[in-house]
Amino acid sequence: MYKIFLAWRYLLSRKIIFLAVGGIAVGVMALIVVTSVMGGFSKEMRERIRGTSAHLNITSGDSYFVPNFQKVIEQIKSTEEVVGYAPRLEWGALLGSGLNFVQIIGIEPLLEKNVNAYEKYLSHGTPLEFPEKTWNNLPPVIIGNQLKYDLDDIISLTTLKLKSGIPVPVRQDFQTTGKFRTGMFEYDSNIYIPLKTAQDFLGVDEGVTKICLTIKDYRNVESVREQLRQKLGSLGYFRLNTWEEEKRNLLRAVATEKNINAFLLFFIVVVAAFNILALLTMRVVEKTKDIGILISLGARPYGIMWLFIWQGLLVATIGSVIGVIAGYTLAYYLNPIEDFIYHRSGWKLFPPDIYYLEKIPSEINYFTILIIVIATLLVSLLFSIYPALKASRLNPVDALRYE
Numbered sequence: 001m002y003k004i005f006l007a008w009r010y011l012l013s014r015k016i017i018f019l020a021v022g023g024i025a026v027g028v029m030a031l032i033v034v035t036s037v038m039g040g041f042s043k044e045m046r047e048r049i050r051g052t053s054a055h056l057n058i059t060s061g062d063s064y065f066v067p068n069f070q071k072v073i074e075q076i077k078s079t080e081e082v083v084g085y086a087p088r089l090e091w092g093a094l095l096g097s098g099l100n101f102v103q104i105i106g107i108e109p110l111l112e113k114n115v116n117a118y119e120k121y122l123s124h125g126t127p128l129e130f131p132e133k134t135w136n137n138l139p140p141v142i143i144g145n146q147l148k149y150d151l152d153d154i155i156s157l158t159t160l161k162l163k164s165g166i167p168v169p170v171r172q173d174f175q176t177t178g179k180f181r182t183g184m185f186e187y188d189s190n191i192y193i194p195l196k197t198a199q200d201f202l203g204v205d206e207g208v209t210k211i212c213l214t215i216k217d218y219r220n221v222e223s224v225r226e227q228l229r230q231k232l233g234s235l236g237y238f239r240l241n242t243w244e245e246e247k248r249n250l251l252r253a254v255a256t257e258k259n260i261n262a263f264l265l266f267f268i269v270v271v272a273a274f275n276i277l278a279l280l281t282m283r284v285v286e287k288t289k290d291i292g293i294l295i296s297l298g299a300r301p302y303g304i305m306w307l308f309i310w311q312g313l314l315v316a317t318i319g320s321v322i323g324v325i326a327g328y329t330l331a332y333y334l335n336p337i338e339d340f341i342y343h344r345s346g347w348k349l350f351p352p353d354i355y356y357l358e359k360i361p362s363e364i365n366y367f368t369i370l371i372i373v374i375a376t377l378l379v380s381l382l383f384s385i386y387p388a389l390k391a392s393r394l395n396p397v398d399a400l401r402y403e
Helices: 004-012 017-051 069-079 193-203 218-232 248-286 288-296 301-332 333-347 366-392 398-401
Strands: 054-059 082-095 101-109 141-142 154-162 166-180 190-194 210-215 238-242
Touching: 017 248, 017 333, 054 218, 069 082, 069 218, 082 193, 101 154, 101 193, 141 218, 154 190, 154 193, 190 193, 190 248, 210 218, 218 238, 248 301, 248 366, 301 333, 301 366
Parallel strands: 101 190, 141 166
Antiparallel strands: 054 210, 054 238, 082 101, 082 154, 082 210, 141 190, 154 166
16 A cells, blocks of 8 residues: 555656646547547448438349349338338439539439438428429439539430440430438439439330338348348349448448547557656656665565556556546537637638538547546556666665665
């Protein structure tokens, strides 16, 4: 017990200890804030990807179009766990007179509503539907926010139409009847048109390239996929991919960025731990006489070693506690703080027109905080070992010779 008491006395005897505590606190605070914001971004991105994707997507394994897609839909309907389906026709096209490549997606709005949440991303709260007739009798389209057109604008699309199996260039005008914004460039550059209009435009009769499914409980997606594989085996070769599999690279990229940021910021804690190393090494030199007296009074080298290790752990613990409190508070009140800065200086820390988010996403993960604190304590313990060993190996005669 005397080791902790003496360690505390030694720490309070020099004000420089507050610099080491402050370094640990800043490092822990930065890690908590950054991991919370990156976790919020990751969650927001997953929700947006999920909101624009179906649980399960069926595509052909050996051709561009789904073979026997009407029979495929019949098998889908007979699968109990499936609660929604929607056929799609996806195709590439050039927008306007330039080389602006876009993806056109033919959909049936009533069916599409059952497999994704696109409707909540539509501007002005408009429903996911196409009018039967536009003011100039042009086919209607719903466009993404990245395409710089307004409602009721006329756009031209150029693509290759299959005529007797031969691709032929074709150009057609459409009228924008709706706009949407998901905040993800991949989706906000798409154009949605009625499925039948898309089939006529591309000359594919009743062809579709994908069938999207929603199941009752996503946790059962593997069993549903296996059921459908068995049912569809006689109709052709199909690929059945979940939305997570299709967006695997994007989700990995976000997770990797989060881990890299945390790894780089952890070096703040490492630098603070070097301060502990320097501080304790200096304390060993300053307290040589005290160490000699303690050893001569019967203190064992093991006890002397832990006397200095406890000093490093106390610095790390106090710094971690302060860092956790400050980091949690900052992460929790990040948006009010950002609003305060904006009203005081006019500077917007998080412009919504760039990130397409109304507020800074922040998700505080208590397990992550625990990992940060444990890692901080372990690094501090590691950097406390050298000066502690140096102190424990002092010879009491040498320590008191010149005193």
